[in-house]
Amino acid sequence: MAWGDGLPQLEAARSIARRDDDPDSVRSALLLLLEQRGQHSCARVDFLDEEVKGWVTWRGTDDPKLSLTQADQSSTVQLPADPRHRFALNGRRAASFRLMRPPSATSQRLEIAQADHVIASIQLPANRAPDRRNAPQWPPRARNGETPPLTIIIPVYRDLAATRACIESALTAVACTPGSTIVVVDDASPEPAIKHLLGELAAELRIRLLTNAHNLGFVGAVNRALSETGAGDVVLLNSDTIVPKYALQRLRSAVRSTPRVGTATPLSNNGEYTSFPVPNRSNPLPSPGELDLLDELAGTANSGMAIDIPNGIGFCLYITRECLDAVQELSDDFYRGYLEDVDFCLRAAEAGFRNVCIPSVFVGHEGSRSFLGEKRSLVLRNLRVLEHRYRRYATECAAFLLADPLRDCRAALELKLLSSERPAAELHVIVCGSSIGREIAVGRCEQLAAEDQRGLVVHFRAEGGRQLASIFDPDGGAPQSIALDVATPEGREALLTCLTNLRIGALEIAEADRIPGACLAQLTQNFAYDLLVTDTRLAMRAAAGSGVHPDWTGLVERARCVTVIGEDGAAFSEAVLGLQVTRLSAPLVPRAPPRAVSGPARLGLLALHASAAEFRFARALSDQLAEADDDDVAIIVLGTTLDDLKLMQRPHVAVTGEIGVADVATLIEAHGITKLVLDIGEPAFGHPLVDALLATGLPAATTEWTPASAARGRTADLKLQPGLDADEAVAAISDWAVEDVLLHPDRRHGRLRREVGARLP
Template identity: 80%
Template structure:
């Protein structure tokens, strides 16, 4: 066993006097935190202290060149700033040549390591040779806008108690934009300059405390360095050493902040490539051993998301700055199911070179939020207005007007706050997107429109339905003629017939009481009629654990379209039940399951012409209640068992001894 140590240890393995392995091992005893260094006061000075930009370099010539060139431009605009590049024994001759030329021209100061020390060792060497002023640790796959360093330094100096500061980025974990905690695409250099300029206008003078800074572009004050010293060498070769440094800084009384008025581009994972996963897992164990509360603090930060308003402010500036040749198409929805259908509708629009935005209405306590987002992952993603107030409704109206929206598509009008719906329909032309049966008087053929929605339908420019079922419902129940947008053809993915007991794949989309009661009733009936049949619930319900206490029910939890084939094959699903309670016309999961080619039970809104349709499908009549639907599905399953003896119990199969087609 190694001796206990609060610091890292160096291990060498030798054979016949020759060293065959050299390892840097993490501490195996938690350090004593009672003697954590305390934050010294920041020295007042009329002069701007020097700023050193430290760039460790190992591989990837293109990314390194782009990084250093952008940093040189930014340094020229930042008084007192210099660049220190560390050649960490790069294996690429072109990188060595580039660094040598820049050093000979005195554009950078170059440190060269005889052996590869990893990110931590390279940074610590540069820190040891930088004894004055603040520093910025900069990854070699970043792109720095022209005035980013100058404004980052100014923001830190005007914010009390800062130890580390991190700008916004496309790929910066907490500080990622537009989608946080995701690697968003790297913008072009011109787009980065614009984002940085707009961030400076939108979020001037703001600093948001975060659990830890992010090392792609980490500004560290001299006071923090003097108290915390260097990066820990427990984090061999990099990843999470920046987190450890920031947590030690917090223990010493310093703040870790995000400066959302600055934006720096970051490509990410260029130096380590495929090694990232193993490095993160290794170093995460070290981090969790030292800071037991860190995971809880991160979870609390993600839940609160204090950077949302800053992202939203930047998005508003970005949208106002866009030069749009055509107006965006805006779709209103009010549920998670409606949101998925709206995303699919936006994909149809994109195929016609039309941009789609979604306004998703949802309740949050006493607030009625209208969350505005682009389904393609671009801006906006964080704008949310409280339309329960008159000011919030006016803000939404002004936002859509500024976007020059000419037309809306309204789905789920019953889930949109009435005052907001009335205001929007007065100011914009609109179409109706049929996603469920709530516009109908009853879910029965010829029942017609519900009186509450007659005026809304009459004022609409048209009615849109995605897929055959939505169009059939509109014609047969509502009596409306609809437009069906074209969809890319989906080839059916045929699955081989499964042997063994019958297994029903039952789609649960809404997590409603109707779905829960249906699954429970069907489970009881199937248990009494044929104990071997299993129900695979594809989705989530009101109480997954309660249902899974039954021996013949399995609940998969939330699923995506890409999961469908795996779930069908993994569970050996033989038939599908697609309609439980409220239909979801045009939902991607419904179409993905139909494309599997398995027999399916679904509502038949229009009679199928003779000779068309599959005999193996179960056509449910519109207006069936839960008991009638359960009875129909049960008879369909029992018929399947009678036709396929191999799906009965193992005892029966041994007696019959034959498999019928």
């Protein structure tokens, strides 16, 4: 809202007015809407099962009325103006309201109107809360050796291609699952091609077809099918899923061998908690052949396992007959088909049943095809109802995400996947040992991807008493969850086996001093490797001609080559280490040099390490600028520090918090940054943020490793000598900051100076 223009700015203002809890932000949003669009009236409505509350603002002498309508009943209340209301400003009148909602099995319509003008009109979902006073107890499952029938229920509405693929895969799976049948519900589909397809399949007796005369929605379609399914377990299957050949058979076997199961969900590319390889993300749908392989490998990697989860996921939800008899049907208290599966699972848990993931089964899911762009608003609306009914649900979800009990199952599948298939092309593996090195390695993989090569990262990190080696694909593919404890010989052997199974074309070792010694020896003895210089730790000292530290001489000599990213890394390696290096190009970032005008300095201080040295440097620079008594000079710390709040208590200091490459242009424009300070403490050669900031063309303070070099050829830059102590660097940067040179425009005198809300620092 502060930085935008036109429609995006107005949409932001509307969103803040209707959702934000900060009064100052809301007042600023209302003021902007009044000035830009002449919008005099606005309302916020919050609803739960028992009550509805909010506020409304308007102009004029007529007080608005609030009406709540359900079925054949309606009630209306007057909303008298409150002259002391916090939003009664700029000629507006305002009132707050809070009233109880009568229980209703159908949706309710809330409307706020002033004379003939409707200020707000909202459809509220049904608020018939479940009665938990006499929750049924979980009955024992009969174990007479007979396999009960299994019914697969597929509600269908739109998307012929996805529907055809789903049903065809389900038919193949049913043929391999004795006693199973498919029930398809045509929920008044508007697509004639879908009706034709379903009619043909029903005529051939391949499916049982139920046809709704009117669209009942997901809940109505499923409940109709459940009411006509008399015995056995059921599987609720979305029409945008792909079921591997033996998935249903193994899913049923796993459920029947696991005690007290009410609902079960398989792994999937798009299954929220159960997503693979990245959890809680919509991963791309694999091809049918890849799905069959994933399902087969999951069966061997995670055989016999069932992991408890907060709730099952409705894309492929297995429900036992005992659970269905106890919980009965899906609730129609939710609006248009989101989270009713969660409500069912939470009622099942109250009745004593377990909601589990069966990680030995994998089902593909395209996802979000029914409601497309509406999904987010639908989920948010229904989530408020859900969290009000089940007060511990949000806490249980947070605890599950933190613990991530499915991680080992995903890692086991990834290890099977890596050992079972040889990559089509050779892999480029980058080894690192810190969060900074991890970001450089990820950026290196992006370079490789631009050259049609695939890169993997091995990141060593300490976690408690363990030394973990995490192997992941920065592009989002598998692996993502492998984390081997290399503090043990077994873990080191597992790492070596995993890497040996890969078709490694190149192995780059960065941050050798941060990699456990036993692992470093193992890697260098078993693989040909390159060294990637990312910092100054290989040097005897940070001075020209000092050479390689004796501890690393052998490592450097045995390397196939030494590589660096960008000009600064090459200058350091040649001038300080005395090495001939292979220079890798920095990622291509379009340069957009700022318009040269005069103005006060606003220093962008890059903080990468969150170290004590960075914090002390920022504090000392702030003190130095304060002594210069130049109120126009400000420091914007780009990143996070050891104590952001303590720094921001200082005049003219702001801290952005963690940032990414995509944030650079926005932050520079919004804060009016005129100069950059990039080398605080340890340099990071090839770090994506450093490269992105250099690409802006702003004057920058960096270390000059080769004094004779005119790096980047810009006289406005500040070149700091290697080995300069912090006090000398602070003094040099302070003098440079207040120089009268051509600078980036002072954006504070542009559109950002308009009073449209609480000013960001």
